[in-house]
Amino acid sequence: MNLFCVGISHHTASVETRERYAGGAAEQELLASGAWKEALVLSTCNRVEIYGSSDRLVATEEIIPALWQSNADRDDNDVLYRYDGETCAQHLFRVVAGVDSMVIGETEILGQVKKAYEAARAAGSAGPVLHRLFQRAFRVAKQVRSSTDITRGAVSVGSVAVDLAVKIFGDLRECSVLVLGAGETSERTARALNSRGVTDIRVSNRSFERGLSLAELVHGRAVPFDDWTAQCHEIDILISSTSAEEPLLTPALLSPMLRSRPDRPLFIIDIAVPRDVAPEVNEMEGVYLYDIDSLQSIAEQSLAMRRQQISAAEKIIAEHVADFAARFGGRTSAPPSLDTRALTSEL
């Protein structure tokens, strides 16, 4: 039995090229060709791949047309790659573990692979070989996630802010948030907090109408801009992104507010440039101030930490590949000559 994968991904092709391939293949069409025993198409925004098994060797040239959209440029085959046997298993394990992703360690891909597998199974195009391969891949993904820190830490400003809020308050459902200034990043952060259970979101903007429209978007309520300081007595999280030239919040202004909340922390996310909150505020007890640079720096730290985990993830993957090959090698490995057929195998 031959096991193989042919595809295109963000490593080998630009988004313009990838979109010409997305969704070009259907498992049933591949099976109808007769050469294939099993087929599975994985199509995401970052990759289009076909996994298959066959009794006879299927040449790459036979597979490529299945990937094309009707308007695909038939001359850009150099962006395609092929993996056979063990390397196919290794590639899939890397994909599901997030090692091959554009954002290292992202977990969305696992859901996408599961969905593709379920679709192929429902259509009857995924048989015993792909079943074993994908079930093993899901185990690998689980082990990599639980044994390494590859998925740890947020890698975008909004998610870093949410992660920090969770680290300070735990359950966010009881938290009150004040959004000062209705900027785009504020909106994204407020939406992210809203999706994590925050229900009390207040929006204060110089233009009340704009504040009102953002409040509606995040299921919150608008507060007149003149009243924002009064809100600080009650809130737990402040997201600030006004276009003020001078800091709006200083230690002198914040100090009396903190007296009424001695054991409640205050998390301030200052996304404005120039900054809305004086940096000295971070020195105050119980106040955690993060500006756009510190949030971005944490996102980069997280990404660096994830990259450090790649070798640990690769080790787990290698163990599973070896075990998979040992168990199913006779049925899945391709002839040695096939392994050299990868069109683009260096990622």
Next chain:
Amino acid sequence: MDRQFILLSTLCYLVAVAHTLATLRDGVFRPRRFNFIAIALGFVFQSAFLSIRGHALGRCPITNLFEVFIFLAWSLALIYLLIGPAYRLSLMGAFTAPLVLLIQSFALLAPIDVAQPVRVAVNPWIEFHASISMMAYGAFALACVAGVMYLVQERQLKTHQLHSIFYHLPPLTNLFSALIRLLWLGFALYTAGLLSGFFTGEPLPRVKMICAIAVWIFYGAILQGRHLHRLAPKRIATLCILAFTAAVSVLWAINFVSETRPT
């Protein structure tokens, strides 16, 4: 002979600490089941020691400083094993193991396992007083550990330097709640221990009484400060560490006084 169990127990804690240090060196800090198992095994050996020594003495084995330290370490491990998983404070094991290791190593190395020259009749009030006080010390020790964890977490949040450990520490507010619960638990046990001391029917050494009351006042003041919202969480965490350091010193003093007169 029974000391071998403490040696084995100390080795278990040493393995737990070494494992934590190894994971820290790799840049990945992760509370693993391994740590919990190592501590649980260490606890089993401690229990074996206390059981054998208790049978040999025919009383609660806290007759000399060595036994007191082991009983304290045992209480600490017991409270951790009971409350650590319940409050999702599994990482506390990484902080508890070094503390227990330190206490037991000192107990093993110092010449403090000296048998009482005179064997006295067992007084149940003294047994109760001593054992409940040790349990209180265990709770205070874990409050101290929670305080350290709180300060580590707080510092990382303040400085914006997030180490791998940050992602495994419980949220700041949850950690503070656990710390307060441990303080209340320790305070309640300590109060019971203190009060039972008055029912022993024996004359109370003045220094011992003053030291014990001073510790009680110290912890009471922390809790009162918290109750009146006079102390910020960071200060309470710091005070917990100071209070436990002071309490251990007092424990030493109490035993020093006790050893001058048979109980």
